[in-house]
Amino acid sequence: MPQDTINYPELAQQIKQWASELGFADAAICDIDLRQHEAQLQRWLDLGYHGEMNFMAEHGTKRSRPDELVPGTQRVISLKMHYLPPDAGFAKTLKDPNLAYISRYALGRDYHKLMRNRIKKLGERISEQVESLGFRPFVDSAPVLERQLAAKAGLGFTGKHSLIIDKQAGSWFFLGELFVDIPLPVDDPTERIASQGDCGNCVACMTMCPTGAIVEPFVVDARKCISYLTIELKGAIPEQYRQAMGNRIYGCDDCQLICPWNRYGQITAEQDFHARAQLRDKSLLDLFAWDEATFLKNTEGSPIRRIGHQRWLRNIAVALGNAPYDQAIVQALEEQLDEVDDLVGEHIHWALAQQQRKAQAIEIKVISTQKKTQRLVRAVEKGLVRDA
Structure with missing residues (x-):
């Protein structure tokens, strides 16, 4: 249909219906004027809050001016898709320091490809109604201010943790965009x-x-954020943050877990986002034992694979250092030393030092208890204390 004969209000409603049929929880449309966010973005960059994520500083104003990124863009269709798996088991995993906590979005299939394919299909459906339609899908893969676009379209409001919150669904959802002309x-x-x-x-x-x-x-x-430290950071994790990481080996959900709005979180309808058996409720020692081939096999199609085997071991080493003393942990850490690079080795040495301190604390406590017992026995023998 020629563009000058299109009923755009009717088409907009059809687009939202198609989005729903494709599995999106919501869709909304906004214009492309994001200039009000440029100063805030530049301040964030100037303060160095992006850390090693140099891609955040690249591309100039293309992040806030969609028509510079994709010439001809007039509107952005912002979309969201729930990812919270059933039986997420937040408390169970976080409370057990010997289990590995993985951010719940990463327990299933990598969302990038799945969502991008769905958004592309949405663009193709629109193009069946609009001659010479120009469109381009995005899912966290280009210089796009997706959260600002989502808020501008009305998919939710920005929470103090900087994520988008929907009163009816909390914040457990992915965002994606379709630029159209x-x-x-x-x-x-x-x-x-x-x-x-x-x-x-x-x-x-x-x-x-x-x-x-x-x-x-x-x-x-971001330089302090556990998600950044375990995923984006390529070098050594600063020591001042290692103990605070606890057993979190890939990402962190704490700011969402505590958010009151997430009592309304929606369980995903996408089977691909359900937790994989090889990643759910696994012990740190089990995951630390994976060689690279096992890691690649068990993370195939998962967002976790992008950090690589060495950073995977780096993160788990920190978590093992945070776990209660266990000779099995010490043995596993020592056995990996000859197999890893210097970066991972540095974190293993740190973890071993943590385990040694805990062992010493246990020994001191045992000795203290023994001394108290000996004093009590002597007191009884001298008749200073009645023998119960």
């Missing part, structure tokens, strides 16, 4: 979000963050 009517974010609310005076996410990464409302210093 047609003048679709935009959704009114004020109308959509007004019924949702905001964070109010709540600062639970800020106080709960193990490393204090949420340095002010809506601002995250």
Whole structure:
């Protein structure tokens, strides 16, 4: 259909229906003016909060000006898809220091490819109705301010942890975008979000963050964030954050777990996002024993694979250092020393030192208990204390 004969309001409604049929939880349309976010983004970059994520500083204004990234873009269709798996087992895993905690979004299939294919299909459906449609799908794979676009479209409001929150579904969802070159009517974010609310005076996410990464409302210093430290950081994890990592070996969900809005979190309908058996409720020692071939096999199609085997071992080594003393842990750490690179080796030495300190603390406690017992026995023998 020629573009000058299209009923765009009707098409916009069809697009949302198609998005629903493709498995998206919601879809909304916004214009491409994000200039109000440019100063905030530049301040975040100037403060170095992006850490080693140099791609955040690249591409100039393309992040905030979609038509510079994809010339001709007039509208952005923002989409979301739930990923929370059934029986997520947050507390069970976090409370057991010998189990490996993996961020719940990463327990299933890598969302990038799945969502991008769905968004591409949405673009193809639109192109069946619109002659010469120009479109391009994005899923966390290009310089796109996806959270700002989602808020502008009205998919939710920005929480103090910087994630998008939907009052009806919390924040357990992925975001994706479809850039199009047609003048679709935009959704009114004020109308959509007004019924949702905001964070109010709540600062639970800020106080709960193990490393204090949420340095002010809506601002995250990635260099302190456990998700950054375990996924994006290629070098050594700073020692001041290692103990705070606990048993978190890939990502961190704490700021979402404590968020009151996530009591309304929606379980995903996508089987591909359900937890894989080889990753769920696994002991740190079991995962630390994977050689590279096993790691690659068990993380095939998973977002975890992108960090590689050595960083996988690096993260687990830290968690093993945080675990209660166990001679089996010491043995596993020592056996890996000859098999890993210097980066992982440094973290193993740190973990061994942690285990040694815990062993010494146990020994001191045992000796102290023994001395107390000996004093009590002598007191009884001297008649100073009645023998019960």
